Amino acid sequence: MIKNRLNSVIIGATGYVGLDLVNILSKHPNIKIKHLCSQKNLGKRINSFDNRIKKKLPKLSNINKVDWKNLDIVFLSLPNGEAQKLINKLFFKYKNLKFIDLSADFRITDLNLYKKYYGKKHFANKLIKKSLYSITELSLTKLKKFRIIANPGCYPTSIQIPLIPLLKKKMIEPYNIIIDSKSGYSGAGKKYKLKFSYKNFELSTYGYAANKHRHEAELDQELKKINKNIKFIFNPHLIPTFRGILSSIYLVKKNNSSIDLIINELKKTYKKSSFVKIKKKNSPLGTGDVIHTNNCEISVCQSKEKNKIIIFSAIDNLIKGAAGQAVQNMNVMYGLKESKGIK
Numbered sequence: 444m445i446k447n448r449l450n451s452v453i454i455g456a457t458g459y460v461g462l463d464l465v466n467i468l469s470k471h472p473n474i475k476i477k478h479l480c481s482q483k484n485l486g487k488r489i490n491s492f493d494n495r496i497k498k499k500l501p502k503l504s505n506i507n508k509v510d511w512k513n514l515d516i517v518f519l520s521l522p523n524g525e526a527q528k529l530i531n532k533l534f535f536k537y538k539n540l541k542f543i544d545l546s547a548d549f550r551i552t553d554l555n556l557y558k559k560y561y562g563k564k565h566f567a568n569k570l571i572k573k574s575l576y577s578i579t580e581l582s583l584t585k586l587k588k589f590r591i592i593a594n595p596g597c598y599p600t601s602i603q604i605p606l607i608p609l610l611k612k613k614m615i616e617p618y619n620i621i622i623d624s625k626s627g628y629s630g631a632g633k634k635y636k637l638k639f640s641y642k643n644f645e646l647s648t649y650g651y652a653a654n655k656h657r658h659e660a661e662l663d664q665e666l667k668k669i670n671k672n673i674k675f676i677f678n679p680h681l682i683p684t685f686r687g688i689l690s691s692i693y694l695v696k697k698n699n700s701s702i703d704l705i706i707n708e709l710k711k712t713y714k715k716s717s718f719v720k721i722k723k724k725n726s727p728l729g730t731g732d733v734i735h736t737n738n739c740e741i742s743v744c745q746s747k748e749k750n751k752i753i754i755f756s757a758i759d760n761l762i763k764g765a766a767g768q769a770v771q772n773m774n775v776m777y778g779l780k781e782s783k784g785i786k
Protein backbone atom coordinates (compact mmCIF):
# COMPACT_ATOMS: atom_id res chain seq x y z
CA MET A 444 0.00 0.00 0.00
CA ILE A 445 1.58 3.29 -1.06
CA LYS A 446 1.82 6.19 1.38
CA ASN A 447 -0.03 9.28 0.26
CA ARG A 448 3.23 11.28 0.24
CA LEU A 449 6.72 9.87 -0.35
CA ASN A 450 9.47 11.73 1.47
CA SER A 451 12.29 12.41 -0.94
CA VAL A 452 15.78 13.89 -1.24
CA ILE A 453 17.40 15.13 -4.44
CA ILE A 454 21.19 14.97 -4.33
CA GLY A 455 22.92 17.04 -6.98
CA ALA A 456 19.91 19.37 -7.15
CA THR A 457 21.74 22.30 -8.76
CA GLY A 458 22.95 20.36 -11.83
CA TYR A 459 21.17 20.45 -15.18
CA VAL A 460 19.41 17.15 -14.45
CA GLY A 461 18.89 17.97 -10.76
CA LEU A 462 17.01 21.18 -11.61
CA ASP A 463 14.65 19.32 -13.95
CA LEU A 464 14.10 16.73 -11.22
CA VAL A 465 13.27 19.42 -8.66
CA ASN A 466 10.99 21.14 -11.18
CA ILE A 467 9.01 17.92 -11.79
CA LEU A 468 9.00 16.60 -8.22
CA SER A 469 8.00 19.94 -6.68
CA LYS A 470 4.68 19.62 -8.57
CA HIS A 471 4.20 15.87 -8.07
CA PRO A 472 1.11 15.19 -5.92
CA ASN A 473 2.67 12.19 -4.13
CA ILE A 474 6.05 13.72 -3.31
CA LYS A 475 7.27 15.76 -0.41
CA ILE A 476 10.78 17.14 -0.94
CA LYS A 477 12.50 16.95 2.46
CA HIS A 478 16.06 17.81 1.43
CA LEU A 479 17.91 19.26 -1.56
CA CYS A 480 21.65 18.59 -1.55
CA SER A 481 24.61 20.17 -3.23
CA GLN A 482 28.32 20.26 -2.62
CA LYS A 483 29.19 23.91 -3.19
CA ASN A 484 25.97 25.91 -2.91
CA LEU A 485 25.01 25.23 0.68
CA GLY A 486 22.37 27.47 2.25
CA LYS A 487 21.11 28.86 -1.07
CA ARG A 488 17.53 28.65 -2.37
CA ILE A 489 17.00 26.37 -5.38
CA ASN A 490 14.83 28.93 -7.21
CA SER A 491 17.86 31.23 -7.42
CA PHE A 492 19.18 28.64 -9.94
CA ASP A 493 15.95 28.08 -11.87
CA ASN A 494 12.93 30.37 -11.86
CA ARG A 495 10.60 27.60 -13.12
CA ILE A 496 10.62 26.31 -9.53
CA LYS A 497 7.92 28.26 -7.68
CA LYS A 498 7.30 26.18 -4.57
CA LYS A 499 9.12 27.12 -1.35
CA LEU A 500 11.51 24.22 -0.75
CA PRO A 501 14.21 23.45 1.83
CA LYS A 502 17.49 25.34 1.38
CA LEU A 503 20.41 23.48 -0.20
CA SER A 504 22.26 21.43 2.36
CA ASN A 505 25.13 19.00 2.68
CA ILE A 506 24.30 15.25 2.51
CA ASN A 507 25.58 14.92 6.11
CA LYS A 508 22.50 16.85 7.24
CA VAL A 509 19.99 14.41 5.70
CA ASP A 510 17.65 12.57 8.07
CA TRP A 511 17.71 9.20 6.20
CA LYS A 512 15.38 7.45 8.68
CA ASN A 513 12.39 9.48 7.63
CA LEU A 514 12.86 9.22 3.90
CA ASP A 515 11.36 6.90 1.28
CA ILE A 516 13.13 7.73 -1.96
CA VAL A 517 16.59 9.10 -2.80
CA PHE A 518 17.33 10.62 -6.23
CA LEU A 519 21.05 10.83 -6.98
CA SER A 520 22.09 13.11 -9.82
CA LEU A 521 25.83 13.23 -9.22
CA PRO A 522 29.04 12.84 -11.20
CA ASN A 523 29.88 9.18 -11.93
CA GLY A 524 31.48 7.37 -8.99
CA GLU A 525 29.63 9.28 -6.22
CA ALA A 526 26.30 7.41 -6.04
CA GLN A 527 27.91 4.00 -5.47
CA LYS A 528 29.75 5.35 -2.38
CA LEU A 529 26.61 6.78 -0.82
CA ILE A 530 24.26 3.89 -1.65
CA ASN A 531 26.87 1.47 -0.26
CA LYS A 532 26.66 3.27 3.09
CA LEU A 533 22.86 3.47 3.22
CA PHE A 534 21.43 0.38 1.51
CA PHE A 535 21.70 -2.19 4.33
CA LYS A 536 21.22 0.29 7.17
CA TYR A 537 17.96 1.88 5.95
CA LYS A 538 15.97 -1.00 4.52
CA ASN A 539 12.93 1.07 3.54
CA LEU A 540 14.93 3.44 1.38
CA LYS A 541 14.76 3.18 -2.41
CA PHE A 542 17.31 4.78 -4.74
CA ILE A 543 17.17 6.11 -8.28
CA ASP A 544 20.63 6.79 -9.63
CA LEU A 545 20.94 8.96 -12.71
CA SER A 546 24.68 8.40 -13.17
CA ALA A 547 26.32 5.36 -14.75
CA ASP A 548 27.26 3.74 -11.41
CA PHE A 549 24.67 0.96 -11.58
CA ARG A 550 24.28 0.73 -15.34
CA ILE A 551 27.34 -1.35 -16.19
CA THR A 552 27.41 -4.82 -14.68
CA ASP A 553 30.95 -5.72 -15.82
CA LEU A 554 33.28 -3.93 -13.38
CA ASN A 555 36.24 -4.06 -15.78
CA LEU A 556 34.16 -2.35 -18.41
CA TYR A 557 33.09 0.29 -15.87
CA LYS A 558 36.75 0.94 -15.10
CA LYS A 559 37.67 1.02 -18.79
CA TYR A 560 34.96 3.52 -19.73
CA TYR A 561 34.68 5.59 -16.54
CA GLY A 562 38.30 5.44 -15.34
CA LYS A 563 37.20 4.49 -11.80
CA LYS A 564 37.13 1.38 -9.70
CA HIS A 565 33.66 0.20 -8.68
CA PHE A 566 33.18 -0.46 -4.96
CA ALA A 567 29.60 -1.69 -4.85
CA ASN A 568 29.72 -4.97 -6.75
CA LYS A 569 27.17 -6.68 -4.51
CA LEU A 570 24.71 -3.86 -5.00
CA ILE A 571 24.92 -3.91 -8.79
CA LYS A 572 23.36 -7.38 -8.59
CA LYS A 573 20.50 -5.90 -6.58
CA SER A 574 19.81 -3.11 -9.04
CA LEU A 575 17.67 -2.84 -12.16
CA TYR A 576 18.63 -1.01 -15.36
CA SER A 577 15.32 0.49 -16.32
CA ILE A 578 13.89 2.06 -19.42
CA THR A 579 10.46 2.27 -17.84
CA GLU A 580 8.43 1.01 -20.79
CA LEU A 581 10.62 -2.09 -21.04
CA SER A 582 10.69 -3.03 -17.35
CA LEU A 583 7.16 -2.33 -16.10
CA THR A 584 6.73 -5.72 -14.45
CA LYS A 585 10.12 -5.68 -12.67
CA LEU A 586 10.35 -2.23 -11.15
CA LYS A 587 8.48 -2.98 -7.92
CA LYS A 588 10.96 -5.72 -7.00
CA PHE A 589 14.05 -3.49 -6.79
CA ARG A 590 15.37 -0.88 -4.37
CA ILE A 591 18.08 0.48 -6.68
CA ILE A 592 17.22 1.69 -10.15
CA ALA A 593 19.91 2.52 -12.68
CA ASN A 594 18.32 5.23 -14.79
CA PRO A 595 19.63 4.76 -18.35
CA GLY A 596 21.85 7.21 -20.20
CA CYS A 597 20.23 9.79 -22.45
CA TYR A 598 21.55 8.63 -25.83
CA PRO A 599 20.89 4.94 -24.96
CA THR A 600 17.27 5.76 -24.05
CA SER A 601 16.63 7.32 -27.46
CA ILE A 602 18.29 4.37 -29.20
CA GLN A 603 16.94 1.38 -27.27
CA ILE A 604 13.26 2.40 -27.29
CA PRO A 605 12.98 1.80 -31.05
CA LEU A 606 15.70 -0.86 -31.40
CA ILE A 607 14.86 -3.37 -28.67
CA PRO A 608 11.40 -4.44 -29.89
CA LEU A 609 12.70 -4.85 -33.46
CA LEU A 610 15.70 -6.91 -32.36
CA LYS A 611 13.49 -9.06 -30.13
CA LYS A 612 11.17 -9.83 -33.04
CA LYS A 613 14.15 -10.36 -35.40
CA MET A 614 12.78 -7.79 -37.86
CA ILE A 615 16.18 -6.17 -38.48
CA GLU A 616 19.68 -7.51 -39.12
CA PRO A 617 21.88 -7.36 -36.00
CA TYR A 618 24.93 -6.25 -37.99
CA ASN A 619 25.74 -2.99 -39.78
CA ILE A 620 23.67 -0.87 -37.40
CA ILE A 621 24.77 2.75 -37.62
CA ILE A 622 23.63 5.16 -34.95
CA ASP A 623 24.21 8.84 -35.50
CA SER A 624 23.07 10.80 -32.45
CA LYS A 625 22.91 14.54 -31.86
CA SER A 626 22.46 16.08 -28.43
CA GLY A 627 22.08 19.57 -27.00
CA TYR A 628 25.16 20.57 -25.02
CA SER A 629 23.35 20.27 -21.66
CA GLY A 630 24.10 16.55 -22.16
CA ALA A 631 27.60 17.25 -20.87
CA GLY A 632 26.40 18.84 -17.60
CA LYS A 633 26.79 22.37 -16.29
CA LYS A 634 30.58 22.22 -16.50
CA TYR A 635 30.50 21.40 -20.21
CA LYS A 636 32.96 24.18 -21.01
CA LEU A 637 35.53 22.69 -18.66
CA LYS A 638 35.04 19.10 -19.86
CA PHE A 639 36.14 19.77 -23.44
CA SER A 640 39.00 21.77 -24.85
CA TYR A 641 36.66 22.79 -27.69
CA LYS A 642 35.26 26.28 -27.13
CA ASN A 643 32.30 27.14 -29.38
CA PHE A 644 29.58 24.70 -28.29
CA GLU A 645 26.74 27.21 -28.47
CA LEU A 646 27.61 27.98 -32.09
CA SER A 647 28.70 24.69 -33.63
CA THR A 648 27.92 21.07 -34.36
CA TYR A 649 30.63 19.01 -32.74
CA GLY A 650 31.55 15.36 -33.38
CA TYR A 651 33.37 13.66 -30.51
CA ALA A 652 34.23 10.30 -28.94
CA ALA A 653 33.47 8.41 -32.15
CA ASN A 654 35.81 5.61 -31.15
CA LYS A 655 34.95 5.28 -27.44
CA HIS A 656 31.93 7.03 -26.03
CA ARG A 657 30.86 5.93 -22.53
CA HIS A 658 27.34 5.13 -23.65
CA GLU A 659 28.70 2.54 -26.09
CA ALA A 660 29.40 0.22 -23.13
CA GLU A 661 25.84 0.50 -21.86
CA LEU A 662 24.35 0.04 -25.32
CA ASP A 663 26.53 -2.96 -26.05
CA GLN A 664 25.58 -4.60 -22.74
CA GLU A 665 21.83 -4.08 -23.18
CA LEU A 666 21.58 -4.87 -26.90
CA LYS A 667 23.65 -8.05 -26.47
CA LYS A 668 21.05 -9.30 -23.97
CA ILE A 669 18.72 -9.54 -27.00
CA ASN A 670 21.22 -10.68 -29.62
CA LYS A 671 24.82 -11.48 -28.75
CA ASN A 672 25.93 -11.01 -32.37
CA ILE A 673 24.90 -7.39 -32.50
CA LYS A 674 27.33 -5.01 -34.18
CA PHE A 675 26.87 -1.25 -34.23
CA ILE A 676 28.68 2.01 -34.73
CA PHE A 677 27.68 4.81 -32.36
CA ASN A 678 28.64 8.31 -33.45
CA PRO A 679 27.58 11.09 -31.05
CA HIS A 680 27.56 14.85 -31.65
CA LEU A 681 26.80 17.96 -29.64
CA ILE A 682 24.67 20.53 -31.45
CA PRO A 683 24.19 24.27 -30.85
CA THR A 684 21.03 23.95 -28.80
CA PHE A 685 20.64 23.52 -25.05
CA ARG A 686 18.45 20.41 -24.78
CA GLY A 687 17.13 17.57 -26.95
CA ILE A 688 18.48 14.46 -28.68
CA LEU A 689 17.81 13.19 -32.17
CA SER A 690 19.19 9.74 -32.95
CA SER A 691 19.19 8.64 -36.59
CA ILE A 692 19.50 4.87 -36.76
CA TYR A 693 20.39 3.19 -40.07
CA LEU A 694 19.21 -0.41 -40.30
CA VAL A 695 18.98 -3.33 -42.70
CA LYS A 696 15.57 -5.05 -42.69
CA LYS A 697 15.27 -8.81 -42.56
CA ASN A 698 14.00 -10.25 -45.87
CA ASN A 699 10.66 -11.29 -44.41
CA SER A 700 10.07 -7.91 -42.81
CA SER A 701 8.60 -4.67 -44.22
CA ILE A 702 8.47 -1.06 -43.13
CA ASP A 703 4.73 -1.40 -42.36
CA LEU A 704 5.30 -4.49 -40.21
CA ILE A 705 8.07 -2.63 -38.37
CA ILE A 706 5.84 0.36 -37.67
CA ASN A 707 3.04 -1.97 -36.50
CA GLU A 708 5.39 -3.79 -34.16
CA LEU A 709 6.53 -0.52 -32.55
CA LYS A 710 2.91 0.65 -32.25
CA LYS A 711 1.93 -2.67 -30.64
CA THR A 712 4.83 -2.58 -28.16
CA TYR A 713 4.07 0.96 -27.02
CA LYS A 714 0.26 0.84 -27.35
CA LYS A 715 -0.28 1.49 -23.65
CA SER A 716 2.63 3.89 -23.18
CA SER A 717 1.84 7.46 -22.17
CA PHE A 718 5.07 8.75 -23.64
CA VAL A 719 6.29 6.76 -26.67
CA LYS A 720 4.67 7.98 -29.89
CA ILE A 721 5.14 6.32 -33.27
CA LYS A 722 4.69 8.75 -36.14
CA LYS A 723 3.31 8.04 -39.62
CA LYS A 724 5.73 6.41 -42.09
CA ASN A 725 8.43 8.79 -43.42
CA SER A 726 7.48 11.67 -41.07
CA PRO A 727 10.04 14.37 -40.41
CA LEU A 728 11.01 14.70 -36.74
CA GLY A 729 13.03 17.13 -34.66
CA THR A 730 14.05 17.73 -31.07
CA GLY A 731 11.60 20.69 -31.04
CA ASP A 732 8.76 18.11 -31.09
CA VAL A 733 9.77 16.68 -27.70
CA ILE A 734 11.70 19.24 -25.64
CA HIS A 735 10.21 19.96 -22.20
CA THR A 736 8.28 16.67 -22.40
CA ASN A 737 8.93 13.10 -21.31
CA ASN A 738 8.02 11.84 -24.79
CA CYS A 739 10.05 9.71 -27.13
CA GLU A 740 8.85 10.26 -30.70
CA ILE A 741 9.82 7.78 -33.39
CA SER A 742 9.60 8.01 -37.16
CA VAL A 743 10.42 5.04 -39.40
CA CYS A 744 11.51 6.06 -42.91
CA GLN A 745 12.19 4.12 -46.11
CA SER A 746 15.63 4.73 -47.60
CA LYS A 747 16.27 4.72 -51.35
CA GLU A 748 17.70 1.19 -51.06
CA LYS A 749 14.69 -1.05 -50.49
CA ASN A 750 16.22 -3.22 -47.78
CA LYS A 751 17.33 -0.27 -45.63
CA ILE A 752 15.39 1.92 -43.26
CA ILE A 753 16.22 4.97 -41.18
CA ILE A 754 14.65 5.47 -37.77
CA PHE A 755 14.55 8.90 -36.17
CA SER A 756 14.10 8.89 -32.42
CA ALA A 757 13.76 12.14 -30.48
CA ILE A 758 13.76 12.81 -26.73
CA ASP A 759 14.60 15.61 -24.31
CA ASN A 760 17.92 14.46 -22.81
CA LEU A 761 17.16 16.12 -19.47
CA ILE A 762 13.61 14.70 -19.20
CA LYS A 763 13.02 11.32 -20.92
CA GLY A 764 16.81 10.94 -20.99
CA ALA A 765 17.13 11.68 -17.25
CA ALA A 766 14.75 13.42 -14.77
CA GLY A 767 11.40 12.54 -16.36
CA GLN A 768 12.28 8.89 -16.79
CA ALA A 769 13.55 8.80 -13.17
CA VAL A 770 10.14 10.01 -11.96
CA GLN A 771 8.39 7.60 -14.37
CA ASN A 772 10.48 4.76 -12.88
CA MET A 773 9.58 5.92 -9.38
CA ASN A 774 5.86 6.04 -10.21
CA VAL A 775 5.88 2.43 -11.39
CA MET A 776 8.06 1.29 -8.44
CA TYR A 777 5.41 2.59 -6.04
CA GLY A 778 2.38 1.44 -8.03
CA LEU A 779 1.40 4.94 -9.15
CA LYS A 780 0.18 5.77 -12.64
CA GLU A 781 3.24 5.87 -14.93
CA SER A 782 2.58 9.45 -16.00
CA LYS A 783 1.68 10.88 -12.56
CA GLY A 784 3.20 14.33 -12.07
CA ILE A 785 5.07 14.21 -15.40
CA LYS A 786 2.57 15.18 -18.09
Ligand SMILES: NC(=O)c1ccc[n+]([C@@H]2O[C@H](COP(=O)([O-])OP(=O)(O)OC[C@H]3O[C@@H](n4cnc5c(N)ncnc54)[C@H](OP(=O)(O)O)[C@@H]3O)[C@@H](O)[C@H]2O)c1
Pocket residue numbers: 454455456457458459460461480481482483484506520521522523525545546547595596597629630631632633634760761764765
Ligand atom coordinates in the same frame (compact mmCIF):
# COMPACT_ATOMS: atom_id res chain seq x y z
N1 LIG B 1 23.00 16.10 -18.61
C1 LIG B 1 22.31 15.10 -19.16
O1 LIG B 1 21.71 15.22 -20.23
C2 LIG B 1 22.26 13.77 -18.45
C3 LIG B 1 21.36 12.80 -18.91
C4 LIG B 1 21.29 11.56 -18.26
C5 LIG B 1 22.10 11.32 -17.17
N2 LIG B 1 22.98 12.27 -16.75
C6 LIG B 1 23.81 11.96 -15.58
O2 LIG B 1 23.20 12.59 -14.45
C7 LIG B 1 24.21 13.02 -13.53
C8 LIG B 1 24.08 14.53 -13.33
O3 LIG B 1 24.27 15.16 -14.59
P1 LIG B 1 24.19 16.73 -14.80
O4 LIG B 1 24.30 16.96 -16.24
O5 LIG B 1 23.05 17.31 -14.05
O6 LIG B 1 25.56 17.20 -14.08
P2 LIG B 1 25.96 18.64 -13.52
O7 LIG B 1 25.17 19.68 -14.22
O8 LIG B 1 27.43 18.71 -13.59
O9 LIG B 1 25.51 18.59 -11.97
C9 LIG B 1 26.17 17.82 -11.02
C10 LIG B 1 25.55 18.08 -9.66
O10 LIG B 1 26.23 17.29 -8.69
C11 LIG B 1 26.51 18.09 -7.53
N3 LIG B 1 27.67 17.47 -6.88
C12 LIG B 1 28.87 17.21 -7.43
N4 LIG B 1 29.64 16.54 -6.53
C13 LIG B 1 28.88 16.38 -5.42
C14 LIG B 1 29.08 15.77 -4.16
N5 LIG B 1 30.24 15.16 -3.86
N6 LIG B 1 28.07 15.80 -3.24
C15 LIG B 1 26.89 16.42 -3.52
N7 LIG B 1 26.64 17.03 -4.72
C16 LIG B 1 27.63 17.00 -5.64
C17 LIG B 1 26.70 19.48 -8.05
O11 LIG B 1 26.39 20.37 -6.99
P3 LIG B 1 27.04 21.80 -6.72
O12 LIG B 1 27.68 22.27 -7.99
O13 LIG B 1 25.89 22.66 -6.28
O14 LIG B 1 27.98 21.58 -5.61
C18 LIG B 1 25.63 19.51 -9.16
O15 LIG B 1 24.38 19.82 -8.58
C19 LIG B 1 25.55 12.62 -14.16
O16 LIG B 1 25.96 11.39 -13.64
C20 LIG B 1 25.23 12.49 -15.64
O17 LIG B 1 26.08 11.58 -16.31
C21 LIG B 1 23.07 13.49 -17.35
